[in-house]
Amino acid sequence: MKLVNDGWIRLVGIVIVATLRFGLMSGEIWRGTVPLILVFDNTLIAAVLIWESSRAVVLYMHRRYPLSALSGWRFGQEALMLLLVMGGVYGLRAVIFEQFFSRESTPLFFHIFGLFYTYLYGALTAAFYELLIYMEAWQKANQEAEQLKKANLMSQLDSLKNQVKPHFLFNSLNTLTALVEKDQTQAVKFIAELSKVYRYLLQSNEKELIALTGELQFTQAYFFLLQTRFGQGIKLATTIGEEYENHLIPPLTLQILLENAVKHNQVSISKPLSVRIEVEDGQWLTVSNNRQQKRVSVPTTGTGLANIAAKYKLLNQPNVIVLEEPTYFTVKVPLIPSTAL
Incomplete structure (x- = not known):
């Protein structure tokens, strides 16, 4: 809360409240009926107390009730506390x-009048800080939305680059050529699954989140292309209960993790690469694969995992967990309930 803690804002606000209170007492000051010490108390000291107390009330209420839990009851509590x-x-x-300072008792109506104006100044100060907090939250939400949009675009661009770069096209065409010569039915299916991959990439461009069931369907299409190329050298086991199919994840999360597994490990019939996708503790989508590093290591930039982690961070979700064990590599990403957004 940068604006809420800004010292200049507090100083200017206190001066404004002090000036307003000084204006109320100008008549008494002109007639000389109010001691100078009382003028000082009713302007600067009172302004400091009103401003800082009101600010403290607002900050306390926002610590107790986050912006996502605002209600009339909450504002009623704030008004009463103020x-x-x-x-x-x-x-x-x-x-x-x-x-x-007083030799005579002050009339009751004077106390009522004083309390009313003290509360009025406090309410105006509280309203000002509420406005500052909402402005900061709005700016932060806009910034995070823009960052998430950029992260999505980067992920989509990286995925499209990976799908259209020469070696992928070369491998796909080689696979397709071999299928046309020996199994035309399988070739037709290969073309259909390849079209699903590109269709999903294009359709998910504008989405921040997608249902797990849709991501799994896309992953099956993408895996079909890999299995057609590698045969029994790659295996995929998916264990997802029906109760999790409507949970949400950023699009292409599974594709990036599956692609990383193929990129950094040997894939052959003698050493099959086994990838497993499952739900853990009802909160995590876990993707794991056996580690069998290639003889010639492949340079890695970590862009794929970094994009996934950035998306979850911008969505205010728990951090992505990466576990590197001697024989297994595991990535855990949070599953987001559809009711949470």
């Missing part, structure tokens, strides 16, 4: 004045 605090501020000053 009334009690302002009543305490005014009461303390009134007692001090009665003890040290």
